[in-house]
Amino acid sequence: MLSIRSPLLIMPLLAAALMVLTPPVQAAGGLTRLATFEVHRNLAADEPRETTTAAEIIAASQDGQTLVYTDSPAERLGFIDIAEPATPKPDGFLALDGEPTSVAIVGGTALVGVNTSADYRHPDGHLAVVDMTTRQVVARCPLGGQPDSVAASPSSDYLAVAIENERDEDRNDGSLPQLPEGYLSVLRLDTGGRPSDCETPTRIDLTGQAAVAGEDPEPEFVDINGEGQVVLTLQENNHLIVADLASGELILSTHAGMVDLDGIPTEERRLNADGELRDVSREPDAVGWLDDSRFVTANEGDYQGGSRGFTIFNRDGEIDYDSGNALERLALTYGSYPAKRAHKKGVEPEGIEVWGERRLFFVGLERAAAVAIYRDQGPGQAPEFVQWLPTGVGPEGLLAIPQRDLFVVAAEEDDPEAGLRSTVSIYRWSDRVGEPAIIGEDGDGQPIGFGALSGLAADPDAVDRFWAVSDSFYPEARLYRLDARRQPARITAVTTLKTADGGPIDLDLEGVAPRRAGGVWVASEGKPDAGRASEILGVTADGIITERFTLPTSIAERMGNYGFEGLARLLQDGQERLAVIFQRPLEGEAGRARLGLLNPETGEWRFATVALQAPLSPANGWVGFSEITPLADGRLALIERDNQSGERASLKRVVTISLDGVEPVAADQAPPHLTTQPLMDLLPALAGGHGMVVDKPEGMGQLADGRLLVVTDNDGVDDSISQTYLLRLTPPDA
Template sequence: MTQKVPRLRRFVSIPSPATMPLFRLTASALASALTLATAFTAAAPALAAPSAGRFAMVHHLPVDGVAEIIAATPDGRTLVYTSADAGALGLVDISDPARPAHLPRVDVRLGGVGEPTSVAISPDGRYAVVAMRMDDDVANARRGFLRIYDVRNPKEVTHVKDITVGVGPDSLALAGSGKTLRAIVAIEDEETDAKGDATLDGKRPGRIDVVGLQDLYGATSSGLQSIDLVEALKALPGAIYPQDPQAEFVSISPDGRTAAVTLQENNAVALVDLRHPRQARLLRMLSAGTVERKGNADLQRDKEITFKDSFSGRREPDAVTWVSNEVFALANEGDGKKGQDGSLPGGRGFTLMNTRGEVVYETGERTEQHAVQFGHYPDSRSAAKGVEIEGVASARFGGLPHLLVGSERGAFLAVYEVSDPKQPRFVQLLPTGMSPEGITTITRRADGQQLAVTANEGDGSINLYRFHAQGAPVAEPQIAARDADMPWGALSGLTTDGSHLYAVPDNAFGQSRIWRLNMAETTQGRVVIDQVIPLTDNDQPLKVDPEGIARVADGFWIASEGATVDGNELIKVNAAGAVQQRVKLPASVQAKFASAKTSTGYEGVTASADGQTLYMAVQRGYDLGKPQAAILKLHLPTMTWTSALYPLERHSKDAKTYWMGLSEIQLTDDGRLLLLERDKGGGEGRAINAEVKRVYSVNAADVVEGAVLKKTLVKDLRKDHNWLHEKAEGMVLFKGDLWVVNDNDGAGWTRLLNAGKP
C-alpha cells in the first residue's frame, strides 16, 4: 500500500479505542491508518506547544481602499497610512485603541496623478512626509515628489510644500529633528519593460536621495543630495544588475548616525553615513548573500506540506530595521527570478546582520515551521517564495528589545525578543489581515499603552495589538498544532464528541483528513490540534472537498462539495478514517437544479441524536438567480430525501458581487437547525464589504418537501463580534456555546470564536 500513497505529510497520530471508546475500529481500517501514519519520516524538529503570549489583538479595522505603509504620531494617538489605489492618506484616531475611528482622508495626488508609496511623521508630530510616485513607467521618467503636510490637527490636515526627488520614490525615513531634520528616500525607479523585467540595464539607475527639511523649522535647507550607487554595486562581488540599483526600503539606526537602505533586486544593502548634519555619504555596500536550506524546505505546490527539499536562496531583502546600532534585521522576501546558478529568490525568513555584513543570526526553517504550526503556511507559494517575509519593525516593549516580522503570504506577525541578537527568542505568532505590508510600533503613549500595528494590503484593514507585560488576557483562543509536523488549515466544518472538536479542511489539502482539537486549555488562550486522521477508501487516499462533518456513534459523516451538482456526496467514515459508505444525490434531487453544471453544493451536514437522519446545507439554491439556499434531509433507514428552500439576505452594495450563501448547519437538542449565512464580503472582497455574517435558526420539523422556511436571527457576528472574514465556514455547539471558525484558504488568520449561547 505504501508505494501507492502520494506525498501526504506527517499524519502523526490517530484515535485509538482508548481515546474514542464509542467508535468501532475494524482491524483492517486501523492497520491501514497506522501504516499511513508511520509511512513518513520526520521532516522538522518539533516545536513546543503554544503558550499565551504578551501581545493581544485589540481591534481589526476595515479601511476604505487599501492600507500599505503606516506610521503613528509620537503621542501614539493617530495613525497615518498610505492608500495607493485611492491616491490618499488615511488617518485613524486611536485615542482608544480598542475603538479606533476614521478621520477624513487626504487626497495627496497632484492634479489627480500619483500614488503615495510611503509616509513618515516628524519626531515632534508636526509634519507628515509623503513619498509620491508620479505614474512613471518604462517610457516616462516622471520624477517623484515629497509632499509635506501639517498634521497637528489630524481632523484638518493642511498641505505645506512639495519637494521634487528622483523617479519612482519607494520608501522614506526621517533622520534628525527640528533644524536638523532630513528625509532619506529610496529612489527605486522600478521601470518595467514589456516582458515584466524590472531593469533597463543601467539606462535609469535608482539612487538614494537625502532631502533637507530644516527650513520647516526656520533653518536653511541642505537641499537635495543624490547618492549614486552604481560604482559601489559594480565593486560588490555577486551583485545582481550592478548597473541598475533599485533602492527599496530605508531604516535609521537608533543613534541616528546611519541609514540602512535595501536594494532588493540587487540583493544588497547600502549603509549611509548621516553623522554630518548637512552632507551624507555612502559608507559601504554590503551583499545580502544567500540562505542555504538543506532538507528542510517545501518547494512543491502540491496541497501537502513537508519540509524535505533543499535550496539556495538569495535573500533579496525588502524591509530593514535596526535592532541595535550595530545590527539590523532583513526581511528576506525575494523579488527576482531563478538564477543561472540555480539559486532562488528569497530566503523565506529573516536575517540579523551587522554593519560589517556578517550574519549574526539566520532564521532558516524556523519561521516557516512556526507558520505551519499555527496554520499560516501557504503551500500555494511553496514553489515560489514561501511565506514571503516582507516587513520588519523593532521597538522596546516592557523594557526589552523586540523584533516584529511580517509575512505577506502567511498573513502573520511573528514576535521575537532580541536581547541577544545571536539567539532571538520566539514569543508568539499574531494573525493579521491579508497581506500585511506596513508595520509600526507605539511605545511612548502618555497612558503607558504600548502597541504594534499592521497595515494589510490584501483585505484593506489595520490590526492593532496591545503589549501586556504580565501576559496578554485571553479574548479568543488561538489554534495551533501540537508540533510543526502536523500541518493544518482551511477549516471548513466542525463537529464534537462532547469533549473535543473535530474539523475537516476543504480541498486546500490533497488527501482529505480530520483533525482533533483539544479544547481543554481555551481559558489559557490556546486550542491544540493533537490528532489527525487520514481518510482512505479501499486503502487508497481519499481526495474530496469536505465542507461539513457530523459525528455519529460509529464514525463521522462527511459532506463533500461537488464542482457540479452530481459531485455532491455524503461519505461515511469510521474512527480510523476508512470509508464505509458513499451516498450521491439521487436523480430526483439533481433534477431540481436549474442547470446540471451549477457550481453550488454541500456546505455542511448535521445528524440527529440517533444518527438516523442527516440534514445538509446547500450553499445556494437550485436556481442561482433567486436569493435562496436549500436544506436537504435524508432519512438513512429508508433513504428518503426531502428538500426545502431557505431565504437568503441580499448585500446592500452589490448583491451580485457579494452574493449570499450558507456555510454550515447544526441541529440543536430543542429541534432547531442553526444555519451560518454569509456574503462574499471580507477577505479578497475587502474587509469593509463584510456585511452579513450571521447565524439564523429554522425549525427542523418544518423541513418538508417544497417548504419555504422561516428563519430567526440568532447571532450577528459582524455586528456583535466585528467578524470581517469572508469565509465563516464552521460552526458547532460545544458545551452549550456556539463556536464559529473561518476557512483561511490554507494560510492566514483562523479565527475561532465562542459566540455564546445560541
C-alpha cells in the first residue's frame, strides 16, 4: 500500500538534540587500520605518477580477496589484491567507455553504472557487465539516462539502478526543475549475476511523488532489503521512496522532513559550537537497510539542506531516531571539524554502510575525512556510538567485508601536485577499539574543537601538561591546555588571544613557551605579503597580550613568507631568554636557517644559523624547521621536515643543537653556524598507524619521563588528513 507522509508529521526526536559524548566501550571491539593504498599505484608503468586518479565507490569479489573501485577521472575500474590485507597490491584496471559511477558484484560478475552523457540536458548511460575472471566487459545494458548508484538484492536476483539525470548547478543557480527527470531502473539477474533483461530493464516512474519539484525527481542512492524492497533517496527533492522490485509498485513515498540544530559551528573557519539552524531540509544522500523494516540515511544536504546528521526511518516513513547535532560535536571532539565549511554543510554525511552481523552501521563524513561507527540497538532505541575512524580525504565508498572481518574506505580526493593522493584504507575488526591520540573535551564532557596544532610546550609547573597553539587557519589565535597524563590525551581548555582592549588581532601562531611571569610566550610567523610581521608576544594566562617584539629590520627584510616556526624558553644565568627558529633560510643564506635569541627584558636580539638537510624526496620540494624544544640535558631539539606527504615523504626527524661555547651575534654581524645531530627519525612513527604519512609534525615538548611528545598539524581539515597525531617517542639516549 502506498503511504504518503506529511512533512509536518516527520519531526526529529527532541531527545537526540544534544547527544552526550562518551568514549567507546572497549569490550565491544572496534576497527584498527591495517594499510592505506595510494590509488596512483595502480597506474600503468607508462603513465606519469602525477596522473589524476581516484577511488570512489568500492566493492569486493565474492571471496573478499579483491577490491574493485570506480575511477571516474580515468574512466576505468581499478582492482586491488587484498589476499594479504595488511599489504594490498596493485592489481590493474579495466578501461571503460565512459565514467563509472557505481559498482556491485554478484557472483563472478561486476555490474557497473557508466555515465556517457553528452551534457546535463542530454543524459545517457549504460550498465557495463564485467566478467571478474577475464576482466572484460561482456555486455552493455542501455539505461537511457545517467546512472548514479547501483545495488544488488541479497538474493542476487535483482539489480536496482538510480538514474539521477543530475541538475546543472550553474544553470539557474542550480534550481529545480531541470528536465529530463530521473527514475529507477530495475534489471533481473541470472544465477551468474548477469542481467537477463539487459535490453529491456524495467523503468519505475518517480514523477509526481515529491513536494519539492515533483516533476523532476533526482534519485541519488539505492539499497535493497531481504524482502526484495528497494529504498531510494531523492536527495534534492528531500524525499524517500520504497518500492517492491518484483511488482514495481511503490510501497512508501514520503518527505524526508526537516531538522532544527543547536550547539553547532555556523561561522566560517570558527570552532565555536554556539550556532543554530532552523527548519533545515534533510536531503538524504546514501541509504542502507538496518533490517527488513528500518533504514538509515546520511543527510548530506545539497540543494537547500545541510542537516549534518543521520536518521533511522521505519519502513512506513516514521522516524525511529535522528542524530541531531551528534556528528558535528563528535567532529569537534576528535579534532576533525571542517571549519571552512561551518557556514555551509558542516561535516557533510554522505556515505552509509551496514554490517548486519555485528549490528553496526557506518556514516561517512566527506568533509571531516572520517567515518562515525554506531551499533544499532533495535527499534525505538538510540544507537550506541562505537568509534571515530579517520580516513583519507573525501571518503566516498564504504564497504564491510564480514567474511574476513574487514572494513574498507575509498577516499576520492586526489591532488598530485600537492602530494595528497586518493586512497583506499583497510581496517580489521578486533576486540580492541583503536583509540585516538587526542580528544578535546572539557570537565563537563562538552566538546572543545581543535585543529591546525602548530606549537607545543611543557608547563614547568604541571607535570605532563602542556600549552599548545593553532595557526592562522582559524581567524582567532587560540591557546590550548593539553593534559598528556591520560590516553587519549585531553585538550581540556581553550583561550582566545586578544589585545588589552579586547580588539581583533591577526596572528599565525607557530610556537609557544612558558613565561616566567605567568602565562606564555608565543611566536607568530611573519608573512609580509599579508602585512603580518614575525613577532614574539607575551600573553597572560587569560589570553591578554601584554608585550610584542618584532625582528630587526635588516633581518625582517630578508625573511620572506617563512618566518618563525618554533619557540623555546631558556634560562641563562638566571635570566629568561627566548630561542626562536626560522622555518627557511633568509635571502642569501641557502642551506641554513636563522636561530634568534631574544632578551625580553631589553628587546635585544642575537643570532646564529643552523644547517638544513637538502631535500631527499624524489619530488624534491623543500626542507625546513618546524619546532624548537629545550631538553632536560641543556640541548635544543628541533623538528626538521620536508613538505611532502604520503609515499613522497622522505624526511621527518628530530635533530639537536647545542649552544655551549657559541656566541650569537647582532643582526648586522656574520652569525656563527651550528650543525645538527640526528636524534630520532619520525617517519616510522608517522607511518605506524598505517595511514597516509602526513606532511606536518609541528609541535614538540618533553614529558617528565624523558620521552618526546610530537603533535601534527592537520591544516584545519581543509582538503587534508583530519587526524591529529600525538606521538610519544623515546629518544635513543633517554
